[in-house]
């Protein structure tokens with residue numbers, strides 16, 4: 001029997017794993033009263049007064065171990081002051097950097113390096129975590145140093161535990177000290193389970209051997225269940241009051257949950273699919289509307305997209321939470337939600353890259369590492385996979401005699417992109433097609449691994465690695481980003497610690513995408529230049545794949561932000577462009593706002609939405625075959641759009657002939673035709689690829 005402590009003579013203590021996980025149900029009378037001052041460490045068996053048995057129970061124990069959540073070195077629940085070390089190479093490699101998945105800064109030697117590294121190369125080095133409360137420690141997760149310059153990791157280590165950080169006991173393997181297996185590379189997290197879960201307050205990781213060409217460097221997470229102490233029985237974690245399904249959902253579980261929401265709120269929901277992943281998983285969307293399945297005249301369309309990087313799992317769960325929340329609150333008659341659902345058509349795509357998610361989910365929230373599951377099955381980063389329309393537009397502007405005449409919106413997909421052999425993921429193809437089917441007005445793209453909101457453009461000019469690259473709607477984008485950032489409970493906390501190495505507090509937690517790092521082919525830039533939809537990226541949390549126990553708190557952190565951001569779709573001006581005589585709506589009319597070098601188009605029924613900050617605007621509407629029309633529209637401070645309808649007069653056929661006879665050109669909507677044609681080609685090639693892949697997959701299945 002392997003165990004950490006053999007002190008079975010310790011006074012019996014009642015330690016209940018389940019109780020420790022669920023403080024609300026604890027019975028304080030049955031719990032230890034003075035664990036912090038207890039002179040000896042207790043194993044789970046000793047604590048329960050049971051005798052340890054060998055053999056058969058080992059497997060069952062493993063699952064028990066994993067039931068204890070991470071203390072939160074990665075999630076930052078563990079504060080810098082709780083982590084100490086024997087020595088450090090320098091402050092940038094100090095103990096506060098010894099957190100699982102922490103990323104190093106680009107400059108070597110700055111304050112933000114990619115691990116804790118000991119100053120000396122001997123076996124006396126340790127990283128210590130103070131859990132503050134008596135904790136049933138169950139395991140340690142170790143990772144090497146994140147660096148582009150050097151390779152360092154710990155290959156074996158010992159674990160020591162203490163109640164007072166003075167007297168230490170080493171985890172034993174029978175009569176010898178337990179040697180845990182560590183890393184073989186810098187990035188893969190490796191779990192080391194304590195032979196026997198043990199109660200203590202302090203834990204030390206004590207490296208014994210390390211990569212021979214490197215130093216003692218590590219990033220870690222500690223698993224443990226906090227014990228109940230009568231002294232803090234009134235102190236509860238900020239769990240959510242909302243009764244939602246807070247856990248990570250596999251593809252099948254996600255589907256089941258979405259179906260249950262649809263059944264519960266059949267009148268206001270619809271599930272549809274926009275395509276399939278490379279491995280054939282459906283990309284499900286949940287729609288909320290008082291008339292599901294239909295576009296209603298004047299009602300704006302909104303989307304949230306999550307999980308384009310499959311391992312950034314929080315967005316997926318937040319959208320599943322949001323579905324349940326909208327449904328429950330609508331049924332309860334929550335006026336804010338009723339209004340949202342009645343006046344908006346909301347589309348939620350919780351998993352844009354389900355293949356990637358499944359890969360990360362299989363490893364689990366702590367062991368997926370930083371990149372497993374980020375890409376789609378073919379290894380494509382979906383956020384670099386959209387057509388780069390920025391450079392097409394910028395090149396055209398440079399060549400043009402009058403740059404203001406170059407189209408600044410609805411830019412068609414380039415020809416090469418529509419080919420069957422183009423490197424375009426099925427997930428990207430599905431989203432592009434979706435973006436053209438529905439006249440979206442506003443969107444957010446949910447990511448993870450940082451805490452910041454970024455807004456377009458993501459792509460910089462001339463391949464600059466970092467350069468502020470604003471759109472014509474910069475002020476509104478900054479407003480949108482600020483709305484999310486200022487209502488998010490962690491982002492809005494001025495005392496929060498930086499996630500990795502960048503301090504976004506100095507930017508008020510929002511930043512232009514290009515100013516952060518250039519991304520050609522991002523979904524946000526594409527959405528802006530190819531459709532009417534404004535989209536920002538939300539980096540939801542430092543931890544890409546938070547442990548399930550963090551999900552209620554993360555919902556609370558994001559709940560107001562998700563709702564208030566959604567409400568921004570009701571800003572600026574909206575209206576309908578109609579034919580003066582027939583009163584019919586005019587589709588694809590161009591809406592130009594004076595001073596904004598970005599136009600938008602009316603939808604199929606002639607309705608349009610132009611998101612704008614408060615102010616007075618000169619708006620010109622133009623449609624093929626009509627005289628242009630101009631109006632002044634004022635946007636106030638109130639959170640609803642100004643109605644700004646347009647009526648256009650058709651240019652008589654006789655007048656057109658006269659213009660042409662004089663050699664004048666009748667303006668043609670060439671761009672619109674090309675855009676439609678390229679989409680048809682993209683859809684055709686997608687169909688052909690899908691057929692081929694389905695056939696292949698069928699053959700492989702038959703063969704195996």
Ligand SMILES: [Zn+2]
Pocket residue numbers: 309312447448
């Ligand atoms: Zn991402």
